[in-house]
Amino acid sequence: MIYKEELINDLKVKSVQMIELTFKAVKNSIKSLKKVDIEKVNDDEIDKLYVDVEEQALKILLKERTYSKDLRIVTGILKLVDDIERIGDHAEDLAWCSSKLTLVEKHVEINSLNELCDEVLSKIDLTLESYLNEDSELANKNIELDDNVDDLYLKVLDELEIIKDKESNYNLIIYSTLIAKYLERIADHLVNINEWIIYIKNGYYKGRTII
Amino acid sequence: MNEEVIFSVKNLSLYYGEKKALNDISIDIYKNKVTAFIGPSGCGKSTFLRCFNRMNDLIENCRVEGEILYKNENILKVNPIYLRTKVGMVFQQPNPFPMSIFNNVTYGLKCQGVRKKDELKEICIESLTKSALYEEVKDRLKDNALALSGGQQQRLCIARCIALSPDVILMDEPTSALDPIATSKIEELIRELKKDYTIVIVTHNMQQATRISDYTAFFMLGDLVEYNTTDEFFSHPKDKRSDDYISGKFS
Numbered sequence: 001m002i003y004k005e006e007l008i009n010d011l012k013v014k015s016v017q018m019i020e021l022t023f024k025a026v027k028n029s030i031k032s033l034k035k036v037d038i039e040k041v042n043d044d045e046i047d048k049l050y051v052d053v054e055e056q057a058l059k060i061l062l063k064e065r066t067y068s069k070d071l072r073i074v075t076g077i078l079k080l081v082d083d084i085e086r087i088g089d090h091a092e093d094l095a096w097c098s099s100k101l102t103l104v105e106k107h108v109e110i111n112s113l114n115e116l117c118d119e120v121l122s123k124i125d126l127t128l129e130s131y132l133n134e135d136s137e138l139a140n141k142n143i144e145l146d147d148n149v150d151d152l153y154l155k156v157l158d159e160l161e162i163i164k165d166k167e168s169n170y171n172l173i174i175y176s177t178l179i180a181k182y183l184e185r186i187a188d189h190l191v192n193i194n195e196w197i198i199y200i201k202n203g204y205y206k207g208r209t210i211i
Numbered sequence: 212m213n214e215e216v217i218f219s220v221k222n223l224s225l226y227y228g229e230k231k232a233l234n235d236i237s238i239d240i241y242k243n244k245v246t247a248f249i250g251p252s253g254c255g256k257s258t259f260l261r262c263f264n265r266m267n268d269l270i271e272n273c274r275v276e277g278e279i280l281y282k283n284e285n286i287l288k289v290n291p292i293y294l295r296t297k298v299g300m301v302f303q304q305p306n307p308f309p310m311s312i313f314n315n316v317t318y319g320l321k322c323q324g325v326r327k328k329d330e331l332k333e334i335c336i337e338s339l340t341k342s343a344l345y346e347e348v349k350d351r352l353k354d355n356a357l358a359l360s361g362g363q364q365q366r367l368c369i370a371r372c373i374a375l376s377p378d379v380i381l382m383d384e385p386t387s388a389l390d391p392i393a394t395s396k397i398e399e400l401i402r403e404l405k406k407d408y409t410i411v412i413v414t415h416n417m418q419q420a421t422r423i424s425d426y427t428a429f430f431m432l433g434d435l436v437e438y439n440t441t442d443e444f445f446s447h448p449k450d451k452r453s454d455d456y457i458s459g460k461f462s
Contacts, residue, residue, distance in 0.1 A: 068454050071446065
């Protein structure tokens with residue numbers, strides 16, 4: 001393997017580590033929405049990997065001949081980790097919201113919020129799969145699925161309005177609204193990641209060629 | 212590619228004795244564009260460049276088949292001296308004549324019979340200005356050109372070429388003997404010159420090709436492997452050999 005390939009391989013490995021760590025943090029935060037114990041999200045470790053990936057990508061761009069696929073991999077990863085880092089922040093936000101809810105509040109059934117959690121969890125797995133396999137078809141499907149998330153987010157707001165009238169529990173309403181918003185934001189960042197996966201694979205970003 | 216074609220090469224093959232150096236090449240060169248020829252050493256890119264002003268005629272046992280159409284005329288059949296006034300050339304090593312800057316620039320004109328001093332001076336100033344050298348040498352046009360720096364000498368050679376009002380300038384690795392500052396001046400100059408001239412450049416520096424050229428042709432073992440816009444070529448090469456070469460997978 002030539003030196004440049006080793007550097008690019010190392011960059012890919014670091015990006016996968018960052019994605020796995022971030023997605024695990026989101027999953028734990030979502031799980032904690034129904035539990036007493038809140039698992040702490042280690043955002044610092046995600047941020048450290050973010051800096052590592054950025055440094056490695058810039059080093060490759062500075063020192064190596066990056067054309068064709070190499071250029072797409074390095075620049076694609078450089079863009080994609082921005083979204084991963086934001087997802088990491090939202091995982092922390094979700095855990096914080098979870099800590100603000102009592103166990104009783106956590107067990108108030110908000111069906112559309114449960115569905116939204118499931119949808120985001122599934123999207124996380126599918127996004128990781130499309131990244132690992134560089135599967136642009138799957139990435140395209142993942143992007144299309146975002147409409148479900150948007151619909152569910154609006155359903156959560158409707159459902160919370162009904163619950164507000166019934167229970168007058170503003171703590172539950174406020175933090176559940178925030179949780180829904182963070183989940184919706186995470187899904188948006190997953191869309192961006194899938195767009196960068198398509199770019200890495202074939203050079204198209206949002207249906208046009210950048211380079 | 213809706214560009215005006217200046218050279219249309221059809222099925223060109225070139226032989227050095229028995230050895231085939233260029234193999235059945237067909238390509239269109241576009242007017243007022245910079246076209247870069249790249250490829251490993253010995254791939255035939257410089258040989259091909261020299262076909263455009265018949266410099267290969269000077270090589271013994273060199274034989275060319277096919278045709279290169281320039282203004283609908285096969286250049287392999289026209290007077291090479293006339294051709295070289297329309298298709299100038301700049302080489303890897305700056306090669307000013309051992310005479311004054313003024314005489315270097317006007318040398319070709321004098322060969323063509325231009326004698327009026329005012330006319331010579333006017334063309335000299337215009338050519339030196341176009342080649343971004345005039346401001347640096349305007350007070351010493353009578354000085355020997357060999358006293359100029361390497362980068363200045365190369366720009367002088369470009370001025371000497373421009374003085375004959377060519378349509379095309381061929382450049383064979385014009386910056387490989389220059390430092391980065393002189394190189395960037397030549398590159399800047401090339402970007403300016405393409406407004407008035409068509410430029411075909413051979414380079415080993417792929418970043419240079421991406422910086423200055425509009426089209427890139429990749430050669431290997433005498434074959435034209437791929438020809439495309441430079442942006443497309445360096446981001447989405449179609450041929451695996453091109454991809455391997457620009458990615459550094461072999462030399």
